[in-house]
Amino acid sequence: MDAAKTRRRGAKLKDALLTAAWEQLVADGYGRFTFDTVAERARTSKPVLYRRWGNREELLRATVRHRGASLPPAVPDTGNVRDDLVEALRSAAGPENSVAAMLTALASSHFDDVGLTPGELRAEMLGSRTSSVSAILERAVARGEVDACALTPRIVDLPFTLFRHEYVMTFAPPTDAAIVEFIDEIVMPLITQRS
Structure with a gap:
């Protein structure tokens, strides 16, 4: 029952995935920016990522857009x-x-x-x-x-x-x-x- 309460969904899940993707990109560079490494960092599975983004480039674009929107330029x-x-x-x-x-x-x-x-x-x-x-x-x-x-x-x-x-x-x-x-x-x- 506790797992169901803490399960991320919708916008909360997407935010967590893209935050983890940004952290992965910054930590290890684009060479290790893969669905496997992002899923591991986000504590989820690859199918969760593939349901939202079809390939690494789509995930990269979404990650960069998300980061830019979360930190607008001063x-x-x-x-x-x-x-x-x-x-x-x-x-x-x-x-x-x-x-x-x-x-x-x-x-x-x-x-x-x-x-x-x-x-x-x-x-x-x-x-x-x-x-x-x-x-x-x-x-x-x-x-x-x-x-x-x-x-x-x-x-x-x-x-x-x-x-x-x-x-x-x-x-x-x-x-x-x-x-x-x-x-x-x-x-x-x-x-x-x-x-």
């Missing part, structure tokens, strides 16, 4: 664009951050094996939300700190492009000094340049 509001951008990158570099953990988990795997590009995984994690940098820059335009004409899609993505590049090249989040350098020496001159 949008710092310090009162100025420079400090907001620095804080957004500092937050992304933190040990609890989903993007950093995902990059670590996938770094040892070839994306051909994963079946998804890093951009596709990022889109899965963000879902329909806008990035924290977009929100920060929209606010900065409204305050008159940033020239809206300077905000091309590539420039809006630049802070996290620099972040991701550093991560891929070093397999570690950027240092605080690197984050400050990204913002002060590269991003700020581009976004505050008046035409």
